[in-house]
Amino acid sequence: MKDINFFSYHINSKKKNTKKNMNVFVFIIVSIIVFGGFTGWAKWKIKSLEQAIDDTNKTLESKDLIDKITELNDDKQKKRIMIKYYDAVNDINDKFTSIQNIESNVICKIAECMPKKMSLQILSxxxxxxxMQGSCNNRTSIAEFEHNLKLVNEFKQVHVKSIDNLNDEEDTYIFTVNSIINPD
Structure with a gap:
């Protein structure tokens, strides 16, 4: 025969409540561990990032790096200036190469044709x-210069455009000679 226990309902409900309370307690403990672990990891990460920032700032403020940056900026400025001058020289070179008929030997021949005591101030x-514009001490030297230029094969036509006496007391003449280049 079986005994009937009238208090079994209360004992079973107490066991159920204890089991329910245990599940809630375990859930709270696990949640605290998870959130505590995440918070600890986040604080560790923040400290490591702050340390990395401090190290980077020390590196950026170091005298060697500042000197290298200053030197690099100076080099960049020099490079910009050199590029600017290179472009200007390149333009001049392009202009000289566009003048196909004139070579350096033409300028040498002009110098050979000049009499003594004659100087050129402008050569365009x-x-x-x-x-050519220059100065000379007498008109004969200017005529001799014109004659010598006419003998050079590089010129198709040579003529004296103007002769001006700079000063009546001193025999100094300013002259301008135009010459057309021979296309051959």
Whole structure:
């Protein structure tokens, strides 16, 4: 025969409540461990990042790096200036190469044709010809210069455009000679 226990309902409900309370307690403990672990990891990560920032700032403020950056900026400025001058020289070179008929030997021949005590102040060169302006002590030297230039094969036509007496007391003449380059 079986005994009937009238208090079994209360004992079973107490066991169920204890089991339910244990599940809630375990859930709370696990949650605290998870959130505590995440918070600890986040604080460790923040400290490591702050340390990395401090190390980077020390490196950026170091005298060697500042000197290298200053030197690099100076080199960049020098490079910009050199590029600017290179472009200017390149433009001049392009202009000289566009004047196909004039070579350095033409300028040498002009120098050979000049009499003594004559000097050129301006030598203007373009595609069509050469304009020379200079000074001399007498008119005969200017005529001799014109004659010598006419004998050079590089010039198709040579003529004296103007002769001005700079000072009546001193025999100093300013002259301008135009010459057309021979296309051959």
């Amino acid at each position: 060169i373009d595609e069509k010809g050469i304009v």
